[in-house]
Amino acid sequence: xxxxxxxxxxxxxxxxxxxxxxxxxxxxxxxxxxxxxxxxxxxxxxxxxxxxxxxxxxxxxxxxxxxxxxxxxxxxxxxxxxxxxxxxxxxxxxxxxxxxxxxxxxxxxxxxxxxxxxxxxxxxxxxxxxxxxxxxxxxxxxxxxxxxxxxxxxxxxxxxxxxxxxx
Numbered sequence: 001x002x003x004x005x006x007x008x009x010x011x012x013x014x015x016x017x018x019x020x021x022x023x024x025x026x027x028x029x030x031x032x033x034x035x036x037x038x039x040x041x042x043x044x045x046x047x048x049x050x051x052x053x054x055x056x057x058x059x060x061x062x063x064x065x066x067x068x069x070x071x072x073x074x075x076x077x078x079x080x081x082x083x084x085x086x087x088x089x090x091x092x093x094x095x096x097x098x099x100x101x102x103x104x105x106x107x108x109x110x111x112x113x114x115x116x117x118x119x120x121x122x123x124x125x126x127x128x129x130x131x132x133x134x135x136x137x138x139x140x141x142x143x144x145x146x147x148x149x150x151x152x153x154x155x156x157x158x159x160x161x162x163x164x165x166x167x
Contacts, residue, residue: 002130003093003096003130004067004091004093004096004130004131005128005129005130006067006091006129007128007129010064010070010071010072013072013124015120016077017076017078018074018075018076018083018113018114018116018117019077020072020073020075020086020117020120020121021075022071022073023057023060023071023072023073023085024057025054028053028054028056028057031056032053034082034085034103034105035056037105037106067093068089068090069087069088069089069091071085071087072085072086072087072121074104074114074117083105083114084102084103084104085101085102085104086101086102086103086114086117086118086121087100087101088101088121088134089101095132096130096131096133097133097134098125098131099134099135099137100121100134100136100164101137102114102140112142115143115146118143119147122134122153123151126153126166127166132165133163133164133165134163134164134165135161135163136161136162136163136164138161138162141162144164152166152167153166153167154166
């Protein structure tokens with residue numbers, strides 16, 4: 001098994017249209033709105049208090065310190081508006097595996113704006129962090145197809161998820 005090289009700092013990764021950066025307190029309302037749009041929480045955006053948003057960011061930061069996950073905020077370069085969140089979660093250091101997630105406003109997912117930078121994160125995970133295998137949620141089929149056509153990965157469809165491996 002490979003030993004995972006967990007970064008001391010969340011790296012900034014850039015593409016032509018997207019900047020991937022560490023999530024901060026300033027991202028709290030976008031994080032909450034994206035969570036709401038993806039039905040990961042049930043409150044309405046107007047109901048979010050400053051402390052609620054901070055709890056989400058604090059939870060992410062604590063999990064990152066424990067090397068359980070990494071979250072990137074994806075900013076549209078031209079507008080500096082948050083397009084989504086890309087994360088590597090449920091990191092298993094013994095097996096060198098993790099789950100990969102893309103959370104975005106629906107309009108950004110449909111136009112695939114985050115697919116290229118998400119591929120950059122997968123490359124980082126395999127070639128810098130040293131993962132053996134990464135799992136995608138079955139709802140990420142469109143992204144899995146993009147990866148198989150545009151990146152140097154082996155994608156396999158399993159019963160409950162997709163697996164991603166480097167070639």
